[in-house]
Amino acid sequence: MAEKTYTVSGMSCGHCAESITEEVVEVAGRTGVDVDVPAGRVTVTGEALGDAAVRAAIVEEGFEVTGAASAMPA
Template identity: 45%
Template sequence: MTTTTYTVKGMTCGHCVSSVKTEIGRIDGVTSVDVDLATGAVRVDSTEPVTDAVIAAAVDEAGYEVAV
């Protein structure tokens, strides 16, 4: 099990959280996604490491951006 935390910019509501969770949740190997709207923190648990680029692409697909 691998856990990684990212900061996502631009989320302002529950729909934003849902969109990010859905897109990241579609990635192979991801077992859970926890989003804290107040801080923008997104914790991703997966069965194996997922590259930052794959996470960033999923967040981008949802309409948001991973802070660097």
């Protein structure tokens, strides 16, 4: 299982976290999503995560992925 953390700008509240979570849970291969609004990070876990798909899901909700994904084995 892999874990990727994305730096995301524009998040300011719990609703932001909910909307990102709702969109990212639809990404194939995803097993978990954690949104840390104060830190500006979204961490996604799963098998064979498509980086472009995760980024697209975040952008679809109106946020900007400002940093490269950092990948770590989970």
